[in-house]
Amino acid sequence: MTIKRFVTILGVTACAGLVLTACSGKKEDAxxxxxxxxxxxxxxxxxxxxxxxxxxxxxxxxxxxxxxxxSQPNKAVASGEVDINAFQTYN
Structure with a gap:
């Protein structure tokens, strides 16, 4: 087997593995x-x-x-206690 053929087979196998992994039926958690x-x-x-x-x-x-x-919502975001804050005026 030549090096070129070996590399081609290895590349095709790697791509097939990536495609099959990406198509798994497992749903992401909410x-x-x-x-x-x-x-x-x-x-x-x-x-x-x-x-x-x-x-x-x-x-x-x-x-x-x-x-x-x-003053607390911004501090909570900075500390990681909350992901986002929404306390500003909407107008």
Whole structure:
């Protein structure tokens, strides 16, 4: 067997392995995103319900952590306690 043929067979085998691995039937686990926000109002509830509904289609689950002090959400993001925050004004 020549070197060229050996390298070709090795390359085809590697590509086939990658394709088969990428096509596995295992579904990814749902991702959970923790959102830091100030105490939710009724209008906030409606907004977040719609956001949750949209993200659920992509396998993303939202978990909320409410804060009473406006300085805490940014600190929580910086420390990794929450993934994102949403406490700024929307207008």
């Amino acid at each position: 991702k959970t995103v923790t959102v830091g926000l100030m105490t939710k109002t009724a209008s906030d509830e409606a907004r977040w319900d719609k956001i949750e509904e949209t993200l659920k289609k992509d396998g993303i689950k939202l978990v909320y952590k409410e804060f009473a002090d406006y």
